[in-house]
Amino acid sequence: MIKFNFFPCVMIFLISMHSLTVMASSTATSIGVKMTITHANCVVNNGKGVSGTYNLPVINDSGTVVDRIGYTDIPLIIDCTRGGGPRALGVSFNASSYGFQDVYNGLLNTSIADIALRTHWKRNGERVIDFSGVTDLLAIKDAEIHPGVYDSSLKVYPVASKPGGMSLTPGRYQADLTVNISYY
Known part of the structure; x- marks a missing residue:
């Protein structure tokens, strides 16, 4: 989404109406700017991204999982082999609809208040995901x-x-989770 800020355009218009002689007599100032342009050199899930719907396990009214497998895998493979490896690679999460129950212990609320989702990294000993900030994937052993x-x-x-x-x-029950991936 492109945000358009109206105020700077008005200021530019007002300044352009000023006399050139007044502008020429004022003190000159400058600003130095450095910019690094990077290419999108990482691909998520072979270019498919992360968006999708995943079936969650069925649980009975006592809270016991009755499916053959008690968890759902959500693939998130980040391939940064185009143009060399990244200098930084971070993943963070936002709860879209129902919020987090416990950001530090990976608990995500669902549409049913009695049921939460506990999230773990699939690799690295299935560590619980800390939703409170950005996880540096380059620092995690076994992520590469x-x-x-x-x-x-x-x-x-x-x-x-x-x-x-x-x-x-x-x-x-359902839940929404937004995955933010940043790299350069």
């Missing part, structure tokens, strides 16, 4: 699976957030 290729895939587990013995609210 091939030279310039990083696996930051997620495992998502449903967890009951009601005390034991209490029934969960029945129904379909």
